[in-house]
Amino acid sequence: MRNIDTHSKPGLQLIDSDMLFRKSMNGFRDVTLEALDVLKSFIPPAQDDAIHIDIGGKCRELAPFLKKDLGIEYAAIVSAVEQFYPDNKIKLESWNGQNQSDFLASLKKIANGRRISSFSILDSLDFLYLNNHLLKIVVQLSKEHDAYILLGMPNSMCFDNTARLMLGQQANFQNKIDGSSAGLVLSVDTFEQELSTNGLHIVDKTNILSKKKIDRDSTDHPIADGNTELGNFFRYIRSISDNDVSEISYFLRLCLAGQSKRNIKEDLPTPASSRPFLSVIMRTQGKRLHTLCEALLSLYAQTEKDFEILIIGHKLDDDRISAVSKIIDEQTLEMRQKTRLILVEKGNRTLPLNVGFAEAKGRYISIFDDDDVVFANWIEVFKDLHKSSPGRLLRSLCVRQSVRNAKVDGQLGLRAEDSPKRLYADDFDIFQHLRGNNTPNTSLAFPRGAFHDLGLKFDETLTTTEDWDFILRVALLLGVANSKIVTCIYRWWENDESSRTEHSEREWQKNYSIIQDKIDAHPILLPAGSSKRIRSLLDDKDRLASFEEHLKSASFEEHLRKVETQLADLEHQVRISVSLRIARLIPRPVRKIIRGCLYFMWKYLGVKALFMWRQRRSSC
Amino acid sequence: MKHKRELQSFWRKNARLQLQTILYNTNFDDICRTVEALDQSVALAMSDQLVVDAVFILGDGSPEPVLDEKKLEKLQALCSVIKLKYDYFDANLGTAAGHNRMGFNADESVDFIWIQNPDVVVMPRLFNVVLDSFKRPGVGQVEAKQLPIEHPKDYDPVTGETEWTATACVMTPRFLFDKVEGFDANSFFMYCDDVDFAFRIRELGYKTIFQPAAVCFHDKRLDADGGWMPTSAERYFSAEAALIMAHKWSYPELCNKILSYFLSTNEEHLLKAAAAFKKQQLSGALPTPRDPDHIIAKFQEGNYAKHRYAL
Numbered sequence: 001m002r003n004i005d006t007h008s009k010p011g012l013q014l015i016d017s018d019m020l021f022r023k024s025m026n027g028f029r030d031v032t033l034e035a036l037d038v039l040k041s042f043i044p045p046a047q048d049d050a051i052h053i054d055i056g057g058k059c060r061e062l063a064p065f066l067k068k069d070l071g072i073e074y075a076a077i078v079s080a081v082e083q084f085y086p087d088n089k090i091k092l093e094s095w096n097g098q099n100q101s102d103f104l105a106s107l108k109k110i111a112n113g114r115r116i117s118s119f120s121i122l123d124s125l126d127f128l129y130l131n132n133h134l135l136k137i138v139v140q141l142s143k144e145h146d147a148y149i150l151l152g153m154p155n156s157m158c159f160d161n162t163a164r165l166m167l168g169q170q171a172n173f174q175n176k177i178d179g180s181s182a183g184l185v186l187s188v189d190t191f192e193q194e195l196s197t198n199g200l201h202i203v204d205k206t207n208i209l210s211k212k213k214i215d216r217d218s219t220d221h222p223i224a225d226g227n228t229e230l231g232n233f234f235r236y237i238r239s240i241s242d243n244d245v246s247e248i249s250y251f252l253r254l255c256l257a258g259q260s261k262r263n264i265k266e267d268l269p270t271p272a273s274s275r276p277f278l279s280v281i282m283r284t285q286g287k288r289l290h291t292l293c294e295a296l297l298s299l300y301a302q303t304e305k306d307f308e309i310l311i312i313g314h315k316l317d318d319d320r321i322s323a324v325s326k327i328i329d330e331q332t333l334e335m336r337q338k339t340r341l342i343l344v345e346k347g348n349r350t351l352p353l354n355v356g357f358a359e360a361k362g363r364y365i366s367i368f369d370d371d372d373v374v375f376a377n378w379i380e381v382f383k384d385l386h387k388s389s390p391g392r393l394l395r396s397l398c399v400r401q402s403v404r405n406a407k408v409d410g411q412l413g414l415r416a417e418d419s420p421k422r423l424y425a426d427d428f429d430i431f432q433h434l435r436g437n438n439t440p441n442t443s444l445a446f447p448r449g450a451f452h453d454l455g456l457k458f459d460e461t462l463t464t465t466e467d468w469d470f471i472l473r474v475a476l477l478l479g480v481a482n483s484k485i486v487t488c489i490y491r492w493w494e495n496d497e498s499s500r501t502e503h504s505e506r507e508w509q510k511n512y513s514i515i516q517d518k519i520d521a522h523p524i525l526l527p528a529g530s531s532k533r534i535r536s537l538l539d540d541k542d543r544l545a546s547f548e549e550h551l552k553s554a555s556f557e558e559h560l561r562k563v564e565t566q567l568a569d570l571e572h573q574v575r576i577s578v579s580l581r582i583a584r585l586i587p588r589p590v591r592k593i594i595r596g597c598l599y600f601m602w603k604y605l606g607v608k609a610l611f612m613w614r615q616r617r618s619s620c
Numbered sequence: 621m622k623h624k625r626e627l628q629s630f631w632r633k634n635a636r637l638q639l640q641t642i643l644y645n646t647n648f649d650d651i652c653r654t655v656e657a658l659d660q661s662v663a664l665a666m667s668d669q670l671v672v673d674a675v676f677i678l679g680d681g682s683p684e685p686v687l688d689e690k691k692l693e694k695l696q697a698l699c700s701v702i703k704l705k706y707d708y709f710d711a712n713l714g715t716a717a718g719h720n721r722m723g724f725n726a727d728e729s730v731d732f733i734w735i736q737n738p739d740v741v742v743m744p745r746l747f748n749v750v751l752d753s754f755k756r757p758g759v760g761q762v763e764a765k766q767l768p769i770e771h772p773k774d775y776d777p778v779t780g781e782t783e784w785t786a787t788a789c790v791m792t793p794r795f796l797f798d799k800v801e802g803f804d805a806n807s808f809f810m811y812c813d814d815v816d817f818a819f820r821i822r823e824l825g826y827k828t829i830f831q832p833a834a835v836c837f838h839d840k841r842l843d844a845d846g847g848w849m850p851t852s853a854e855r856y857f858s859a860e861a862a863l864i865m866a867h868k869w870s871y872p873e874l875c876n877k878i879l880s881y882f883l884s885t886n887e888e889h890l891l892k893a894a895a896a897f898k899k900q901q902l903s904g905a906l907p908t909p910r911d912p913d914h915i916i917a918k919f920q921e922g923n924y925a926k927h928r929y930a931l
Contacts, residue, residue, distance in 0.1 A: 330660075406778075408777070408829070409753045409755070413765065413831065413833035419930055484844050
């Protein structure tokens with residue numbers, strides 16, 4: 001794909017959202033020029049009588065250039081309702097109505113037996129989109145003539161428009177070529193999907209960049225103005241996606257006609273209700289087949305069955321592919337139906353996650369590495385969290401247990417070495433997570449929208465801590481719903497290879513710094529109550545500073561006295577604690593007698609006597 | 621020495637299995653899953669000619685039958701290789717008497733008895749792995765590892781030898797089941813009947829093996845602190861069994877210590893367990909103590925074997 005920055009082309013005129021295509025030939029340096037460049041780079045000069053047909057007649061300025069550079073005649077077909085621009089150099093065919101045979105007849109009349117080298121449909125897609133059968137005719141003719149089809153569409157989803165729409169304000173949906181109001185507002189993804197559905201295979205993508213900087217005098221809009229925090233934040237949200245088109249003003253797609261890629265029905269987004277609740281992404285290198293078996297067994301035992309499993313085989317050789325496939329084949333029918341094996345042959349440990357997330361069909365997506373294990377309520381707890389807090393990052397509790405391999409009778413198994421330990425915080429604290437990760441992957445379920453709608457992806461440049469980076473970015477945007485139920489065990493390898501041992505300390509530190517820098521590069525969104533938390537942290541800092549100051553100024557004797565007093569208090573507390581413990585060791589009948597004696601002292605000798613006895617004891 | 625001469629390998633090709641479990645108000649969906657997993661595992665063992673036949677006895681100690689004919693048919697439809705039999709006890713016999721009832725009634729041709737809890741699901745290649753360990757002469761029992769919480773009792777990481785095995789998922793040769801006359805149902809209702817059973821197998825000179833490569837999932841949970849969450853039945857019956865185990869395996873001082881402790885607390889289940897023990901003591905119903913030199917039963921730190929970690 002080519003992104004054409006019109007700023008960088010010497011002698012080219014800038015294009016922005018307010019600028020119309022229709023300029024004098026002297027100013028002809030924009031969409032049409034790019035369209036011409038695209039056509040010239042694919043279509044060889046004609047040796048025969050060839051014609052280019054412009055559906056909608058939006059690139060009439062191409063005519064002399066097509067003739068001169070490629071030896072191709074230009075003709076246009078426009079609707080009768082459109083304004084007619086007489087031009088003796090261009091043959092314009094007016095077509096009235098939506099009748100299929102009229103349309104075909106008009107095209108054939110224009111061609112007049114000549115070879116059609118190409119079509120262009122710029123800004124007229126809405127007309128064809130609404131009359132799908134007419135587009136089919138163009139596709140059919142393109143097939144017959146091996147003709148290219150150049151399609152163009154203004155970007156309705158540019159930054160300015162989406163910023164205004166977010167605030168419920170009118171956006172500026174204009175056709176870039178003639179300034180008329182756009183009848184159909186399509187995202188570029190939908191646009192390309194439509195092409196594919198209609199049998200148009202893209203051979204070239206050209207995006208024309210708009211003016212990068214907003215003219216301060218032309219807008220006072222608080223978001224569209226890139227200098228505000230809100231504007232920066234919104235720009236960051238738009239920039240997350242790999243396919244960020246906020247700075248693009250116009251899309252050009254050159255296509256060849258072929259078979260429809262997919263059925264239209266398949267292109268419709270799957271409704272949430274027909275998706276599995278959870279997609280489980282299980283990375284495996286095929287090195288620990290015994291733990292993979294355990295992981296799959298713990299999934300089979302889930303009380304909540306609404307899930308799918310995507311085993312992402314990373315860099316597996318043939319032997320490992322067949323070993324992993326065999327394990328899947330040996331599962332029960334229910335498990336086999338839920339499981340897909342996807343092979344990833346390149347990349348570091350992050351790429352399989354992006355591949356898995358992209359393939360996931362579930363409403364939520366969890367990472368479950370092949371050496372961990374989950375409790376039977378793992379998915380059930382996520383589902384409960386979803387019911388109470390839909391759309392958030394879901395988090396349950398995880399314990400850590402040390403393991404090592406054990407081989408009994410030649411069979412490799414896993415051996416737990418210590419008690420499951422609670423090392424991770426009960427609640428998700430975004431402030432703590434800004435400093436480091438406190439949540440193992442397996443205890444999380446990511447809403448699919450984080451990846452599929454917002455475009456948040458795992459950073460493939462990171463070789464470690466890619467999970468922390470992703471968790472942080474998702475949590476900051478979506479918030480977290482937390483459960484205090486233990487649902488999984490993170491296995492800690494005592495004497496075997498793991499990501500912990502595979503990478504050097506320096507590498508871990510480097511990745512840590514990269515993540516910190518990324519977070520600091522744009523504004524972040526903190527949950528409600530964060531200002532109170534920040535105040536409290538600052539208060540603590542002040543108190544600490546004041547105590548430090550006090551320590552410096554106070555005399556040594558004074559400190560010693562304080563310490564002595566504290567020690568005496570502590571000793572007293574210990575004495576009571578020890579007394580109580582000793583009391584517990586005294587048999588119950590003896591304890592009863594002592595209690596009776598004390599009661600007697602209190603009743604008959606008075607409280608004062610009891611007090612004096614205690615005082616005498618403590619003075620000793 | 622006599623025992624050592626008699627030691628044999630119980631492994632044989634095309635073995636016949638009896639699988640057994642005891643239902644107690646068990647959820648039907650859970651039973652389906654258990655049956656489906658067992659069937660898959662037996663099918664894989666059959667494809668490797670390790671097993672030729674398997675029957676799964678579903679004992680039921682519930683107040684009302686958990687299965688009717690229709691449900692049984694549905695369960696049988698899930699099976700491609702194993703045959704199901706339903707045995708409604710019409711009484712809560714506990715695990716010891718319940719498993720004895722099914723084990724003693726096993727068909728003559730049965731080579732191995734697999735005992736498991738009803739809420740256990742087995743891995744696909746379970747029987748391949750478990751049966752393989754019987755190739756070694758002298759192996760008297762093979763226990764599978766439980767997930768997600770592995771039992772902390774120690775075992776040799778090379779030989780798999782361990783002090784006792786849990787009947788949550790264990791395979792015993794039919795010969796040994798008969799030889800030790802099954803579980804001691806007179807002394808144990810549930811809990812520790814398996815420890816006692818394993819000790820008596822070891823008394824014959826056979827080894828009890830923990831096989832970490834054979835895996836079962838037993839639906840147990842941890843509390844928020846990562847600690848074990850025993851059920852009320854677990855608390856009572858394991859307390860009751862602790863007294864009997866100490867008595868039966870010749871730890872009189874420990875038995876008295878436990879009894880004193882139980883009596884000194886205010887916890888109802890412990891007081892109840894102490895009372896039940898005293899009643900047996902007075903009526904002379906307690907089993908005769910054995911293993912006076914503690915060759916078999918080595919109680920350590922309140923456990924029936926050395927533990928790798930606390931749970």
